[in-house]
Amino acid sequence: MPTISFPVLSVALLLAVGTASHAQTTAATWNNKQCAVVLTYDDAIDADLDQAIPALDSVKLRGTFYLIGSSAVVAKRLPEWRRAAQRGHELGxxxxxxxxxxxxxxxxxxxxxxDLSKYTVSRAVSEVRANNVLLNAIDGKTARTFAYPCGDLTIGGVKFYDQLRPDFVAARGVTSGLQTATQVDLTNINSYMINGQSGDYLINLVKQAQESHTLLVFLFHGVGGGHSLNVDLKAHRQLLRYLKAHEKEIWVAPMVEVAEKIRSSPPAAAPRK
Incomplete structure (x- = not known):
C-alpha cells in the first residue's frame, strides 16, 4: 500500500480547507444558495407594466426596472410604477x-x-441625479442602482459614473459574463442582453450559474413586444417557472439587494497553495 508523506497530506488538507472556505463564502454572498439571478428590464415601456411585472408577480419573483425619467410611460402610469415598487420591484x-x-x-x-458625446460630464451627472429625485418621489427609496444607457461609460474618455458612486449602490453594464462575487465590478456589472433567444437558452444560462456559483444578470427590453429588442412571452414564462421551481437553490432578487450583499460580504479567502 503506498504511503503518503506528512507534507503532501498537509498540503492536500490545506487546499481542501481553503476550497471549502471559498465555497462557503460564495454561498453566503448568494444568500446561502447556489447562485444569484437578477432580472432587469430597461427603458420604462408599457410592456413592463402590461407583461413583465404581472408575470413576475404571478410567481412571486421580483425584478429591477430601469426607468428613463423622460419616458411618457413613467408620466402616464406613475401610480402603477409606485405599486410595483411597493410589491418589492426595484425602480432603477x-x-x-x-x-x-x-x-x-x-x-x-x-x-x-x-448625444452623450456632446454632453459635458457635469450635465450627465446632473441629469442622472435629477432622475434619482423623480424616482424617490415615486417609491420613497434612496438606495438604488444605475444602468448605463446603451452601455456607454465615458464622455471624452472620462468615466462619468465616477462622480455618481456616492449616489448608487452599483451600476449595471452590458458586457455578458458570469462572475463570482469577488469578480463583480460594482461600477459595471455584467449582464446578458436578451433578444429573441429561446426559453431553453435562458434556462441553460441559469444552470451554468448554478454550476459555477456565480451571478447571472438578465437584460430584457420588450417582453412579448413593445421594443425592437424582445423576448417571447413563452420564453420569458419558461425562465420564470424554472427559477420558481428551483428557488431553494437560486437567489432571485432585485439588483440593489444583490449588490448590497456583495458590498457587505467579506472577500473570499483564496485557496492556499
Whole structure:
C-alpha cells in the first residue's frame, strides 16, 4: 500500500480547507444558495407594466426596472410604477434622457439632443441625479442602482459614473459574463442582453450559474413586444417557472439587494497553495 508523506497530506488538507472556505463564502454572498439571478428590464415601456411585472408577480419573483425619467410611460402610469415598487420591484435609474454616444458605429438612432458625446460630464451627472429625485418621489427609496444607457461609460474618455458612486449602490453594464462575487465590478456589472433567444437558452444560462456559483444578470427590453429588442412571452414564462421551481437553490432578487450583499460580504479567502 503506498504511503503518503506528512507534507503532501498537509498540503492536500490545506487546499481542501481553503476550497471549502471559498465555497462557503460564495454561498453566503448568494444568500446561502447556489447562485444569484437578477432580472432587469430597461427603458420604462408599457410592456413592463402590461407583461413583465404581472408575470413576475404571478410567481412571486421580483425584478429591477430601469426607468428613463423622460419616458411618457413613467408620466402616464406613475401610480402603477409606485405599486410595483411597493410589491418589492426595484425602480432603477436609466438616466433622465437616456443619452447614448452618437459618434459610435450603428448609432443612427441617437438624436443631437441626446448625444452623450456632446454632453459635458457635469450635465450627465446632473441629469442622472435629477432622475434619482423623480424616482424617490415615486417609491420613497434612496438606495438604488444605475444602468448605463446603451452601455456607454465615458464622455471624452472620462468615466462619468465616477462622480455618481456616492449616489448608487452599483451600476449595471452590458458586457455578458458570469462572475463570482469577488469578480463583480460594482461600477459595471455584467449582464446578458436578451433578444429573441429561446426559453431553453435562458434556462441553460441559469444552470451554468448554478454550476459555477456565480451571478447571472438578465437584460430584457420588450417582453412579448413593445421594443425592437424582445423576448417571447413563452420564453420569458419558461425562465420564470424554472427559477420558481428551483428557488431553494437560486437567489432571485432585485439588483440593489444583490449588490448590497456583495458590498457587505467579506472577500473570499483564496485557496492556499
Amino acid at each position: 435609474n436609466h438616466a433622465l434622457m437616456h443619452p447614448c454616444d452618437g459618434s459610435l458605429p450603428g448609432r443612427g438612432f441617437v438624436t443631437p439632443d441626446n
